[in-house]
Amino acid sequence: MIDYQKTIEKIHNDVMAYAKLGKQADYIPALAAVNPDQFGLCIQTLEGGRYSTGQWDTSFSIQSISKVFTLAMCLSIKGDALWQRMGKEPSGNAFNSLVQLEYEHGIPRNPFINAGAIVMADILLSNLKNPEEEYLAFIRSISNNPTIEYNEALAESEQSCGYLNAAIANLLKYHHNIENHIHDVLHFYLMTYSVEMSCEELSRGFLPFANHRMPFSFEGCTLTASQVKRINAIMQTCGFYDEAGEFSYLVGLPGKSGVGGGIAAIYPSRYSVAVWSPRLNEKGNSVMGLKALELLTSETSESIF
Helix, strand or coil: CCCCHHHHHHHHHHHHCCCCCCCCCCCCCHHCCCCCCEEEEEEEEEECHHHEECCCCCECCHHHHHHHHHHHHHHHHHHHHHCCCCCCCCCCCCCHHHHHHCCCCCCCCCCCCHHHHHHHHHHHHHHHHHHHHHHHHHHHHCCCCCCCCEEEEEHHHHHHCCHHHHHHHHHHHCCCCCCCCCCHHHHHHHHCCEEECHHHHHHHHHHHHHHCCCCCCEECECCCCHHHHHHHHHHHEEEEEHHHHHHHHHCCCEEEEECCEEEEEEECCCEEEEEEECCCCCCCCCCHHHHHHHHHHHHCCCCCC
């Protein structure tokens, strides 16, 4: 029987050697103001255990981790028709690449690059009566916390410097892969990024994805076991920008990172884990977060491989 609490406390101590490596996402003004010297980790098991260390209960901007929740809602609504508007392949390029999108005629390579997430925001705008309210209701439901909120000031901060996202949205519109007004799509897209959650809340929100042999149904989102399994597959191959291969090699878990410094991952049929530390490497992934998860799967010998 693995003592997860003892394991993560040891990991917390070990990763402090990496505490000053990297820097927070200072190209977004609101994220530049976050204290970078923080670290939190929380594991939740399907049997009901919870194990945590550091700033596990501090809320942070989940940023691109939100794409997993967005994908779940879109797949619930569109089913396999979703893949007519985006692919399922790793990008091999930066998450905000215009060149790749132009080369592929406005079809994003996968849901987890910015272009894919912008298309998913458009899909939810077209299919939900109150997109912002329904999206937040789903996240509150899956994480069992009715107090989770958007940070509108953070969304406005990203909007103030979001020129490349605007270019991506315009290119998608040119290729007829956006139905709604670009301003509305970008606003909703950035609101999904601004959701704030703690490691505890995020690990709880990912726990249903770990239970991948069971369908799940939460507020506004119902998925079959097969669909949950396929979301896990996309997390494994596409969840870490153009560092997904390295993450698979070192960690071996499906997951998703965000430039707020968070990473959420799952060990199928066993647990979900969320880790947060704002200092990022050159690929946009948390330095201490990546190392903590590498140590976790090494110490426990639990990975999908």
